[in-house]
Amino acid sequence: MDVQTRKSILWDAFEELKNKWSVDERFLEQKEEEPTIDGLPESRVNDLMAIKEKYQLDDLEFLFIVGTAVGLYQGQKHVKDLLQKKMSTINEFVSSLIGREL
Numbered sequence: 001m002d003v004q005t006r007k008s009i010l011w012d013a014f015e016e017l018k019n020k021w022s023v024d025e026r027f028l029e030q031k032e033e034e035p036t037i038d039g040l041p042e043s044r045v046n047d048l049m050a051i052k053e054k055y056q057l058d059d060l061e062f063l064f065i066v067g068t069a070v071g072l073y074q075g076q077k078h079v080k081d082l083l084q085k086k087m088s089t090i091n092e093f094v095s096s097l098i099g100r101e102l
Contacts, residue, residue, distance in 0.1 A: 006061070013055045013065055020047060021069075023076050028083060040073055 021044065034041045040048075048069055052062045 009055050009057075010061055010064060013051050013057065013061075014068055016054075017047065017051060017065065017069055018072065021072060021076070023079070027076065028080055040070065044069070044073060 034043060036042065037045045048062075048066060051057070051065060055061075057065065
């Protein structure tokens with residue numbers, strides 16, 4: 001396979017991963033963390049393995065996808081943590097104004 005075809009396959013794999021892992025309200029509201037494998041939730045590791053099989057990625061291509069997946073997940077987790085801290089601060093402020101716990 002030529003370089004352009006392999007590059008296209010990698011982009012397709014990444015786009016599928018990005019769409020499947022898009023952040024929604026369920027992700028942001030999820031309180032419990034699921035079991036992880038080397039820092040990624042088990043379900044996401046399973047997604048990566050499925051993408052490797054679907055696109056028939058070799059080890060180097062798979063390493064590229066894993067690296068981008070880890071960066072994507074860590075960014076999403078960071079945003080989630082920031083939002084939870086901000087919401088907690090807002091709840092504390094509102095609670096102090098109305099004199100009861102929310």
